Amino acid sequence: MAQRVRGVVAAGKGEPVRIETIVIPDPGPGEAVVKIQACGVCHTDLHYREGGINDDFPFLLGHEAAGIVESVGDGVTEVAPGDFVILNWRAVCGQCRACRRGRPWYCFDTHNAKQRMTLEDGTELSPALGIGAFADKTLVAAGQCTKVDPAASPAAAGLLGCGVMAGLGAAVNTGNVSRGDTVAVIGCGGVGNAAVMGSRLAGASRIIAVDIDDAKLATAQRLGATHTVNSRSGDPVEAIRELTGGFGADVVIEAVGHPETYRQAFYARDLAGTVVLVGVPTPQMQLELPLLDVFGRGGSLKSSWYGDCLPSRDFPVLVDLYLQGRLDLDAFVSETIALDQVEEAFTKMQKGEVLRSVVML
Structure with a gap:
């Protein structure tokens, strides 16, 4: 059954973001629903709001995230409900010429969830980088979920999903x-x-x-x-x-x-x-x-591009280094904020006052 959750939406170019009710469908084949615990506020989200990526409004913002897999669709074997995961925007295909040559970090056919999340009136949303994680929950391709050690702080681990990894x-x-x-x-x-x-x-x-x-x-x-x-x-x-x-x-x-x-x-x-x-x-x-x-x-x-990373290879290693005290991811968390403070976080980011504001859910 579809779920209704809160999410931060950019409705039009340059407009202040607002919290809307988001409809999350049940995961289809190869998909997963993830309960978001933390999501960093990245410049890319601001670029989406400003129309700097494309004009496929409205956008469901947020992509630098960690959370818990809630449910998965048919055929998903890499993650299971209850897994602590970092989300990534490069679910590799395994079939393109880069993947076949043993270079999946260059995958030329990365993919996202096939189903679309919507507003309550049925308007389809464009999730930022195929994720849309300024929300209580989001729908992604299962390959966008990388299982890591649950001992890691979600606020710190989620930053590997974009800027820190890049x-x-x-x-x-x-x-x-x-x-x-x-x-x-x-x-x-x-x-x-x-x-x-x-x-x-x-x-x-x-x-x-x-x-x-x-x-x-x-x-x-x-x-x-x-x-x-x-x-x-x-x-x-x-x-x-x-x-x-x-x-x-x-x-x-x-x-x-x-x-x-x-x-x-x-x-x-x-x-x-x-x-x-x-x-x-x-x-x-x-x-x-x-x-x-x-x-x-x-x-x-x-x-x-994305630090030439392969999430399944790099995220677990970096989380382990973090837990060993050899990689200070906590140093990037300037502040933790609520979902309704994203617009304020954009202003702080533009002024250079923070490395990362992190939304906690």
């Missing part, structure tokens, strides 16, 4: 940061600071955090940065070179998604170094670089 994976999975490497991270919001933490976890010898906000740089230091650069007060490329013996960093992670900061990342890396773009640009942005410089500097220019 940044940490940009360092560990995409950038292949290893022991002794020098790393620079440009942009120290939630994703950038997760990249700092991932670089420390991988054993980088020098981690240089770059931002225009001293408060964010202070947070980066707490999470593992060995040096900080405020790019308002000088050229960050020259600063990074000075801190790396004049050579540039082995890996530079761009967590802003802007042509100017990408150019800084490109020229701040060592010869044969790696640039990783994990910041999300807008569709209008264009990048221009001298092709001779791209050729002559060698190395790798990579994009990192």
Whole structure:
């Protein structure tokens, strides 16, 4: 029988979000209903509200979540009712050319639940990133549920569902940061600071955090940065070179998604170094670089989508590291809030006052 729950809905471009009654159908084949315990407020949710993703309003927002599987549909074997899970927006197909080549983290045919959640009047909702977790419960594809150790705090674990995984994976999975490497991270919001933490976890010898906000740089230091650069007060490329013996960093992670900061990342890396773009640009942005410089500097220019993660592989390992005290996910939880405080959380996020506000349900 369909259930009625509360959910945070963006009804139109730029409109303040509001709490609506959401109708959740019983899970069909390959689907699961999850009772949400915690969901982080991510910039992507704000992009949805502002029409920056698409115009398929109304949106059921929220996607950085953890909770308990309540029920599953036919054919579901990977999770069962009662499992504590982190939700992800990359349920891999197992059949596409990337999956068949043993690279499921690049899956080209990821999927979500086939059924749609609705408003009470039958209006179909578009769940953010196929999840829609600013709600008491949500319907997802079972492959979007990754079972992890239930001893983990839902507020901390849920952040692996998007921002923390994106940044940490940009360092560990995409950038292949290893022991002794020098790393620079440009942009120290939630994703950038997760990249700092991932670089420390991988054993980088020098981690240089770059931002225009001293408060964010202070947070980066707490999470593992060995040096900080405020790019308002000088050229960050020259600063990074000075801190790396004049050579540039082995890996530079761009967590802003802007042509100017990408150019800084490109020229701040060592010869044969790696640039990783994990910041999300807008569709209008264009990048221009001298092709001779791209050729002559060698190395790798990579994009990192969701930290090139495979949730079934990465989430349990990272939760275990968290429970061992080796990965401080709690440091990303700036505050816990109620479901009706999401709009206020967007304002705090835009002002740079929080790493993550987390809705507790």
